[in-house]
Amino acid sequence: MSSTVADALDHEHDDHGPTKGIGRWLFSTNHKDIGTMYLIFSLTMFFIGGAMAMVIRSELAVPGLQFVHPEFFNSMTTMHALIMVFGAVMPAFVGLANWMIPLMIGAPDMALPRMNNWSFWILPVAFGILLSTLLMPGGAPASGWTMYPPLVLQTGDAFPFLIFSVHLMGISSIMGAINVIVTIINMRAPDMSLLKMPMFVWMWLITAYLLIAVMPVLAGAVTMLLTDQFFGTSFFLAAGGGDPVMFQHIFWFFGHPEVYIMILPAFGVVSEIIPTFSRKKLFGHDSMVYAGSSIAFLSFIVWAHHMFTVGMPLTGQMFFMFATMLIAVPTGVKVFNWVATMWRGAMTFETPMLFSLGFVFLFTIGGFSGLMLAIAPADIQYHDTYFVVAHFHYVLVPGSVFAIMAGAYYWLPKWTGHMYNETLGKAHFWLSTIFVNLTFFPMHFLGLAGMPRRIPDYSTQFADFNTIASIGAFGFGLSQLIFVWIVVTAWRGEKATDRVWEGSHGLEWTVPSPAPWHTFTTPPKARIAQEAFE
Amino acid sequence: MHENRSLTGRLLVLAAAMFGFGFALVPLYDVFCEITGFGGRTNATAAVVEEAPDLTREIRIEFMTTVNSYAPFELSSDVSSMTVNPGKMYFATFTGKNLSGENKIAVARPSVAPPAASEHFVKIECFCFESQEFAAGEERAMPLQFIVDPELPDYVDTITLGYTFYDTARAAANNPL
């Protein structure tokens, strides 16, 4: 009896392909379709946020105010950050998680398909609202993505819409994170133990817990801003006994783990790719897991390193400095393990590997400047300058974004069933690498020489490096069009094999290319599948 | 299916708890500030302390007054600084003035620097404990009675006490400018 029911269900699955038309996407509960939508959404936001970066770099190309007013400039830096953080980087990783986690752990879909649909479709609404503030009286939010009061309370009509859109982004992320955790905990192939999970899955599991822990805290902080503005509370208003500095504490209690939310999945992606193209297993799988977990833990106790200039007792400064420096240890372990994975491998340099290598080099440079920033007395000089801008762009652009690109190239043949254009892929990598350094490396010098961040115009002594950075930024922006072309033409390439890469490892490569709409309707034997490739 | 639902439920509870934790950070932050002196907090209600003068040590107290957001007040201290012994009670007087032609209510927000001193600057009586009503154009002296705790770390020799005057009407209207 029960077997016939199961058969019938299976049968229904086989017949049941995607519905036609827009309904397939609007009401989709299929992890692959939702993953695709996340990735397309993220790419769109990447270009919108990128266009704002181009406005910023145009204005800063030479001294003097040429194109925009200072208020609008501030709106651009604020919106650029919000869009890139919440609209481009985070949804890209959620997209990769949607596509790949079920395939990697041998699950038929995400555990909560309908919630999955909701968590995606909230995002376009959230960003529609956020972008609409550009047209509102008083302009778009211009207080920086950090939204410090009292400045943020001077936002015009856009203020409640800013808060509402941040709430929606938070709800979307939390639902996505819950889905990832439930999928990983409950839907793994029967003989895949937790510690045996692929590194991408592991890093996402940690990220998902971070998301659930801190996105609600951000929601709380912006809710307090909202009630301070409209409902007479004084959480952050000194006049009513509140404290504006408290917002900074609560914000960075969210904000520092947020940094790792944007980098841990990137660690996961490159930890999949480097072994494949080194034709060697990931070195120190377990220590990678422990390092990732320690980073996540430490991220909760270092928040005030963003606030060394705010006026802190000596003991506080000491504590936050030491805790922050400690993060260098597990981060170092990760880098060393990647290098050890490459060591005595048999490497080839396809585009995913190039982006991963670029990631390891350039993320490490961002790590170095991060270590410098941890030194509290020196941070007093670096804080709120272009040195900080250089630092976090190194970890986010050739860090997170390169890892996302690496993942996209790595799994694109599995998604489309065709090989992308390798020559163009390599060109995309080299141009991106050259221009990303041209853009962000000079910013270190600007910051050290005394240029504050978030200013629309600057003293003439900063002119040369700003011009170089602007040229680099335009070069980087244009280079990303190659990526769009590669993706659009990916369906024209030669047919991809199921295995795609010679050194592939893991369950996702046991399903056909392109991956059919339904996969693993019966659970695979994970160990068998993995051993097939050894 | 059942497993999924119960784990989802637990994670939702965790998310809700973290939302609550965000708000719980508000009182936690107050405690944190009182312990560490973060934010220059001092006691907001009258304290009762025994005098135990330490005549071997002298501390310089500097007063600083500000009016926020161009509020129509004047606030000044009658002396700009004084030298005190820890453990001994002192009085100081501040003068507030309503520059506008209407009745106004002001609140004074105290802040102490350096942070290490803030828990050791103890106010016995202070005009900042309550809001201050001013008739149009009124000028009034306002008292402060304080004691410096002898436990004050020895690397502090100067304490700055700052008061910022706010117009409560404006604060209520939440119009920051």
Place this chain on the structure above:
Amino acid sequence: MIRKSFLSLMGLLATGAAQADWALNMPRGVTELSAETYDLHMMVFWWCVAIGIVVFGVMIISLIKHRKSKGATPATFTHSMTAEIVWTAIPVVILLIMAVPAAETMVKLEDSRDPDISIVVTAYQWKWHYKYQDEDIAFYSSLARPSMDARRKQSGVDPNAVDNYLLDVDRPVVVPKGAKVRLLLTSNDVVHSWWVPDLAIKKDAVPGIVNETWFRAEETGTYRGQCAELCGKDHGYMPIVVEVVEPDAYQAWVDTRKNGDVAVANAAK
């Protein structure tokens, strides 16, 4: 690529010190603590360079030698307890070496005892107000007129033709050389931050809160800085200028200020 930028960075730093106007590095500054901060910065920087050379060096050797096209066959090792312990322990030791001098400097920075002069700095959108606690001196300090004219959008004025574009004020802060100057910072409206790189001082001015910091300038000269915390539309236009003068010149300045400038200060309100 990266190694190249690192090498060129080192080269630039070596020559950069000689060419003052092609500023690449943190200034050494004119206080004892600014010099210490600079040394800390350079120490951590060189550690990073050293670690970078080792890590990137190993990686590059591997990239050259262990490629499939060279006929490399993959090894099968997957972990090594010894290696993990070594590359956990060595960074911990290096971090300790960095942390000790950093902590020492931090302690000195917080020691604001025995100031010679106290100045109350109040930040406004978008100017600074200075009040000398023991003298009867108080004045606003805002962006100087020539910069003010040139900064407007498409003003037609070439910023290069303006002296100290965006870094000049109408009334600078004047302090004597060698004196310990204590700053008490607060704000009238939003959060600002008072920063002068040559003094290695950056402290937030927060409404309702008094913040304290200090410096002792050892050389006379004019030192320029800017507001460092985003404070609204003219955040980029509220510079800071500190003039450090000989003690008798300072006394002379105080005397003229007291006699003639109270009126000016009031007028500025």
